[in-house]
Amino acid sequence: MLYSSKSVAETNKIAADFLPKIIGSLTNDQSGVAGATVVGLFGDLGSGKTTFTQSLGKHLGIKEVMTSPTFVIEKIYLLKNHSEEFPVAFTRLIHIDAYRLEKGEELQSLGFAELLKDPKNLILIEWPERVVDILPPKMVKINFKFVSEFEREIEF
Ligand SMILES: Nc1ncnc2c1ncn2[C@@H]1O[C@H](COP(=O)(O)OP(=O)(O)OP(=O)(O)O)[C@@H](O)[C@H]1O
Numbered sequence: 324m325l326y327s328s329k330s331v332a333e334t335n336k337i338a339a340d341f342l343p344k345i346i347g348s349l350t351n352d353q354s355g356v357a358g359a360t361v362v363g364l365f366g367d368l369g370s371g372k373t374t375f376t377q378s379l380g381k382h383l384g385i386k387e388v389m390t391s392p393t394f395v396i397e398k399i400y401l402l403k404n405h406s407e408e409f410p411v412a413f414t415r416l417i418h419i420d421a422y423r424l425e426k427g428e429e430l431q432s433l434g435f436a437e438l439l440k441d442p443k444n445l446i447l448i449e450w451p452e453r454v455v456d457i458l459p460p461k462m463v464k465i466n467f468k469f470v471s472e473f474e475r476e477i478e479f
């Protein structure tokens with residue numbers, strides 16, 4: 324499905340549309356065993372990957388400010404009282420930005436393999452191509468494209 328978003332508010336609506344599609348979808352760890360739901364966010368700098376993740380977080384009931392994990396690499400949010408809008412089975416949203424990494428090994432040292440094992444984890448990764456060597460082959464993919472100042476293409 325290809326969406327055109329002309330504002331952050333529209334991106335927020337597209338994120339709401341996306342959530343039901345991944346619930347109970349692809350859950351495999353590296354050895355093919357059921358595990359976390361992994362979503363790879365592909366697209367250039369400023370194409371809207373963080374904005375989209377922040378929208379998803381809001382829909383899932385995260386109240387705290389979700390800043391970009393570019394410098395800390397990984398942020399873990401607890402989904403305590405699942406949102407009423409999307410009462411899903413995830414208990415944690417893990418937001419990763421692999422931009423500053425060179426290979427998957429660096430993510431493994433942050434305990435990535437453990438995170439992959441838990442079916443209650445929703446893992447969203449910006450710049451997944453940097454760590455593709457350790458990602459499950461069946462992850463969900465979203466492509467972001469910068470069209471103009473306020474327009475983005477979002478495809479999943
Ligand atoms: N339609 C839109 N959808 C999403 N973001 C938009 C839109 N129009 C403008 N923007 C702006 O574009 C910027 C997108 O930045 P964002 O940090 O989400 O990109 P990113 O893909 O995560 O980049 P990076 O690779 O640097 O992490 C934000 O400042 C946001 O306000």
Ligand SMILES: [Mg+2]
Pocket residue numbers: 372373374391420449
């Ligand atoms: Mg980002």
